[in-house]
Amino acid sequence: MQAQLNLKVERNVKKQRNKSQYIWYIFLLPTLLGILLFMVYPIFESLRLSFYNSNGTIETFTGLNNFKRVLTSGDFWNSVWNTFYIGIFQICITVPLGFIFASLINLVSKGQNILKVIYFLPNVTSIVAASMIFAFVLHPEMGIMNFVLAKLGLPTSTWLSDPSTAKWAVILLSIWHWIGFVIIICLANLQSISSEMYEAAKIDGASGIQQWMFITIPNMSGTFAFLLITGWIGALQRFNEVYVLGGPSGSPARSIQTMGAFIYERGFTGFEFGIASAATYIMFMIILVFTFINLKISKMKI
The missing domain is CATH 1.10.3720.10 (MetI-like)
Incomplete structure (x- = not known):
């Protein structure tokens, strides 16, 4: 019985630790979303646009013509x-x-x-x-x-x-x-x-x-x-x-x-x-x- 009780206590302690770790990830989430939205996304969107003739509304694929x-x-x-x-x-x-x-x-x-x-x-x-x-x-x-x-x-x-x-x-x-x-x-x-x-x-x-x-x-x-x-x-x-x-x-x-x-x-x-x-x-x-x-x-x- 004592061994089972100790095992339950250890499991509860681990669950509490995992919950506390997840809370830190929640605090980091706004920063990560900001990086993805304002840094990562513009990089890939700019790369995509470099292959298109675009005025912000109408887009036409031109390949490497823009680089040329x-x-x-x-x-x-x-x-x-x-x-x-x-x-x-x-x-x-x-x-x-x-x-x-x-x-x-x-x-x-x-x-x-x-x-x-x-x-x-x-x-x-x-x-x-x-x-x-x-x-x-x-x-x-x-x-x-x-x-x-x-x-x-x-x-x-x-x-x-x-x-x-x-x-x-x-x-x-x-x-x-x-x-x-x-x-x-x-x-x-x-x-x-x-x-x-x-x-x-x-x-x-x-x-x-x-x-x-x-x-x-x-x-x-x-x-x-x-x-x-x-x-x-x-x-x-x-x-x-x-x-x-x-x-x-x-x-x-x-x-x-x-x-x-x-x-x-x-x-x-x-x-x-x-x-x-x-x-x-x-x-x-x-x-x-x-x-x-x-x-x-x-x-x-x-």
Whole structure:
């Protein structure tokens, strides 16, 4: 009898445990439904639409014709060029500059936290709000930039109205917005480097520059790889700032239209959802290839 009673008690305990575990799955259900509805479903629906000529109402199966139209479109390749042009200069300027600033902040004994906040503030600012401010700053007549240049006796520019300077306006905005993130990440790695390495280098007679070149920089390789990969992914997906500054067509003369803006223009302005979906998957493949290349390069360096 006692053995049967103990067996019943164990069964009741197991049932209670199973019930408590099921309750946790119920709490997870809204999140899982949200992921399925707003992430998984759009991915597969976009893939399906890439094989159709669709305006949102009428659909006609076209096979790979949408991909062919995108790959033979001059506007698409212009957007690819703009995306890489802006991204390359942004990354090549921001990462070294942010690392130098982080190295200088790391030498400061007091007020580091204040400097971190000051440099990181642009990164937490909405890119849309920042773009609107930049549009005002770079206004050819009422802008602060031309006002300062005129006071200094330097030539002014039309900035966002000139294709030759519009790209650099976006680059400057991107550098200002992203450099705080680079500084914080670099600073975190700098402060994790063992002080014993620097002490040993001092004993061997290494100067501050030599320590920075042969100890600091090699120990930052993993951080540099992380910043390059995340920077490229963000650069290839660039949309918000170019949309605010130049609209979906990337005015003037499509000089700042990126791949993201091209997709938006075709999908939500021209109602060519099949073309937009095909361009989305081509952009995805480009991001995948460059991420793979960055990983390979970073592993070689590390």
